Amino acid sequence: MKNLKSEIKGALVSLLRKAELLKNENIIETLETPPDTEMGDMATSISFSLASKLGKPPTQISEEIIADLTLSKNSFISKIETKGGYINFFLNYQKLSEKLLKKILEQGEIYGSSDYVGNQEVLIEYSAPNPNKPMHIGHTRNNFIGMSINNILSFNGYKTHPVNEINDRGIHICKSLWGYLQFGKKTGSEGIKNWRKLLEEWYEDQSKWTIPKDVGKKPDHFVMDYYVKAANMIAEDKEYDRQNREVLQEWEKGNKKVRDLWKKMNNWAYQGWDETYKRQGCEFEKYYYESNLYKRGKEIVLENIDGNLFFKSDKGTVVANLERYNLPGLVFIRSDGTTLYQTNDLALTEKKVQDYPNSKLIWVVGGEHKLYFKQLFQVFDNLGIVKKDECYHLGYGLISLPEGKMSSRKGKVILADDLMDEVHEMVKKEVEERNPELNENEKRDISEKIALGALKYGMLRIDAFKNIVFDPKEIIKFEGNTGPYLQYAHVRANKILKKVNGFKNRYQPEKLEKEEKLLIGKLLGFPEVVEKAAKEYKPNLVANYGYELAEAFNSFYHSCPVIQSEDETKEFRLTLVKAFKITLKNCLTLLGIDTPEIM
Structure with a gap:
């Protein structure tokens, strides 16, 4: 489905081709949007690239080009000017508004979508928490990026497969088991005991051991308590570390x-995660569990140990030799025979390719793992699991506390549930002040939508690769570049439309104010932004477009009366408000943000 802005660009290219100097030039790459509408709605810098070739100044070249151009009566271009060597094009907003607004209202919730990729499939693996703790703010950013990328790619015609991989075994999981055995007994115990004896006691009578409902804790938070205790002790005592490795070895023996x-x-x-995922709006087509795959990962390594890829080091580890690719080696099997994340990733990726043979593979994982994925993709390629060109690591930056990087081992972490609760309560105070007549359920529902919208937008508006120092007080503001600001613009548009009992859609006014042109121009750009966001895996492009759209609407709202206008102007402006509401709703939906009816 070709978007209108692309049609206009195509028409501009055809028009410019009529100039003698441009018959064989690449024009489309030179088209851009001027920084100021006084300089036109679109422009080309092609005169500058021709200057050295023709030995003429850009200003002279641009004059020669426009001398060959004649606008047709049906053109979306009203006039052409040159300035400083640039050729500037001004849109005919009368014609544009008629075709654009009609298109938006006809397409509704699919306005901005495309099918430029055909039936291409993509598998998006995101979230991937460890079941020894609840999700934290870093997982929250991962979840929001994964969800929005899934939405954006799907909107652009991809057949998407969102999946979750659970690292449900390994040395980190055994820490919570060891901790629970040492500290989970209802009667308590003095000192650290033999874990094997404790395991026997637990197995004989589990009623003597604490469970989440005994202490009124969300189950994943309950598990984390034992992980943190154990992790801190194991980090400081080699004997405890040895015991923990024994637990892992026994697990691997079955x-x-x-x-x-x-x-x-x-x-x-x-159980705890299910609550968090539901609240955040996360849904997965499939879950993969490391425990079902880790043996196969080890098999793959051992099957290839005599080849040119894997070798056994003098330390007894099995390593992938990647020197010829200018990459450091990567250990796949420890000296004690146990496996690592990367071992499982071999089996997991093999399985994903079997399940989704025609899909490109995307991993949403922290940017600090950039080298790891370069190594891993090269190993995939060498083993014939999947070509590295079909793999993409969508990295994202860290979220820091004021004192620095988070660490769940030390307990210095903002948990996702706590963060959502805190922002919800902050928003609820604002909602109660603005809408005291609402009942508690209504206040809670509206506050939840605003809070999650604030969190999602606050994280997604920033380029994924950048680090964030997160401040909840800033993201909940109803003014400025925030989620609530966008949600309120949608509420405002909805209120305007509800004030009329009905109206005739009017797509072309007799006269357009500057603010109306700016809003129409911004509506025109939505499909192009969404397509670019899909190609570059950048949800921040959609988020920041949404802010610019809301800004344009609010400027229109304050400068152009709607309900108080005369009949035809009123009908046109109501139609424009309706088109804005549809477009902003589509934008927010791509970001996973709900739109409350009132705020």
């Missing part, structure tokens, strides 16, 4: 009692 405890604690974590 020890039934260890496995039963592991299943119970993982299920507690999953």
